[in-house]
Amino acid sequence: MPQTNHLAALLAVVAQMAVGFVWYSEWAFGTIWMEGIGLDPSQMGQPPGYVFPVAIACAIVISYGVSALMGKAGVRGAFPGAALGIFVGTALVGTTLASHHAFSLHSIPVMLVDAGKEFATFGLVGLIHGAWPAKDSA
16 A cells, blocks of 8 residues: 655645745735635734644645545656645535535635635645655555
């Protein structure tokens, strides 16, 4: 059975966090997102202490989950890995986000910002695991 390259898994976790920091910054989509959910950037303080531990835990699960799925599906290589990641991000995560956003009455731009970040990160996770497989799965 293919194994996970744990350094690739760690890199994928760091990459997910980096994408999130940039994606939701004022230089990218942060302003659209904050306006869409009714947050005033001038009144924002520090996020609650649980936010980053939860995000990191989720990133770990995503990294190992995509790696396991790639192994089970026999996906090898950076671009096939990225394609699988984008597929999972679209078919499973994107549709779930769309449903949640519809019921939470968030605007379509908010949904697109959130879903776009997941498509990007899942694709990046697949790319990293595909480009840097475990030794026994090459």
